[in-house]
Amino acid sequence: MHNKQNIIERILELKEKLNAVILAHNYERGEIQDIADITGDSLGLSRQAMEQKAEVIVFCGVHFMAESAAILSPEKTVLLPEIYAGCPMASMVTADALREEKKKYPDAAVVCYVNSTADVKAESDICCTSANAVEVVNSLEEEQILFVPDKNLADYVSRYSTKEIVPWEGYCPTHNQILATDVIRAKKEHPEAEVLAHPECRHDVIDLADRVFSTTGMVEYSKHHGNEFIIATERGLLHKLKKDNPDKKFYNVSEYTVCPEMKAIDLESLLLSLENMQYVITVPENIRVKARTALDRMLEIKRCR
Numbered sequence: 018m019h020n021k022q023n024i025i026e027r028i029l030e031l032k033e034k035l036n037a038v039i040l041a042h043n044y045e046r047g048e049i050q051d052i053a054d055i056t057g058d059s060l061g062l063s064r065q066a067m068e069q070k071a072e073v074i075v076f077c078g079v080h081f082m083a084e085s086a087a088i089l090s091p092e093k094t095v096l097l098p099e100i101y102a103g104c105p106m107a108s109m110v111t112a113d114a115l116r117e118e119k120k121k122y123p124d125a126a127v128v129c130y131v132n133s134t135a136d137v138k139a140e141s142d143i144c145c146t147s148a149n150a151v152e153v154v155n156s157l158e159e160e161q162i163l164f165v166p167d168k169n170l171a172d173y174v175s176r177y178s179t180k181e182i183v184p185w186e187g188y189c190p191t192h193n194q195i196l197a198t199d200v201i202r203a204k205k206e207h208p209e210a211e212v213l214a215h216p217e218c219r220h221d222v223i224d225l226a227d228r229v230f231s232t233t234g235m236v237e238y239s240k241h242h243g244n245e246f247i248i249a250t251e252r253g254l255l256h257k258l259k260k261d262n263p264d265k266k267f268y269n270v271s272e273y274t275v276c277p278e279m280k281a282i283d284l285e286s287l288l289l290s291l292e293n294m295q296y297v298i299t300v301p302e303n304i305r306v307k308a309r310t311a312l313d314r315m316l317e318i319k320r321c322r
């Protein structure tokens with residue numbers, strides 16, 4: 018059995034030897050964020066995956082994120098250390114179901130949140146993330162938008178767009194279970210704190226928030242403003258917020274803000290991933306090319322909230 022320090026040293030050794038880079042989403046376990054070369058939100062990590070010179074990308078996140086890296090960098094080997102780490106929201110829409118829905122809205126543009134499979138991206142006109150969803154929708158010529166799979170993000174976008182947005186009935190189980198009553202309770206306990214919410218939250222939670230951001234948006238905002246924050250998103254983000262701002266206070270909006278999928282990877286599975294080159298994520302070329310078009314169209318949009 019290795020101890021933690023041995024595991025860390027072995028990961029760093031193998032990373033060097035394999036010319037690998039470790040990317041980690043802001044919701045990952047603290048130990049994974051700490052060993053990663055780069056942490057970020059979905060948009061930032063997609064950009065980083067493309068720009069990396071390394072031959073191997075170890076993606077500490079969930080399946081769709083590693084898949085996006087494989088779509089954007091087919092010449093690199095993309096590893097996801099835990100093959101079953103998936104996003105339940107991404108599984109709420111399939112390419113077949115989307116094709117059927119598109120028949121009902123022949124004039125609509127299809128915008129898909131990056132929290133979706135490659136097959137669904139391949140059926141979409143453009144992708145978006147929580148950082149740029151409003152800009153993506155407003156950049157389109159079409160007046161009607163079929164928005165998949167997050168109904169809450171669709172609802173958030175509709176606050177800032179005059180377009181007709183047809184939402185899919187999907188949602189993030191972790192964000193959807195944050196309730197307005199949780200925010201009200203947290204505000205009572207911490208009356209001086211600003212509420213920062215993720216746009217995957219419900220409508221009434223967004224109504225109560227002072228600011229709405231992607232995870233990196235929260236990281237940036239809290240660095241430059243305020244001293245005390247109630248955080249309405251997955252609790253993994255608090256690791257980074259506290260590390261970046263040791264003198265500021267951050268509170269979870271409730272005790273249930275855990276995404277189990279984002280906690281699947283630990284130091285042991287990361288080491289196994291590098292030792293055995295597992296699990297390699299690939300996307301069939303015909304799907305990859307179409308999904309890439311949807312991602313590229315998004316990445317061309319510069320301004321992000």
Ligand code: 13P
Nearest residue numbers: 058059060146147231232
């Ligand atoms: P962002 O970090 O892009 O805001 O993503 C949130 C998310 O739910 C990822 O699964």
Ligand code: SF4
Nearest residue numbers: 104105106189191276
């Ligand atoms: Fe999916 Fe929600 Fe987990 Fe993100 S936090 S991976 S959207 S289930």
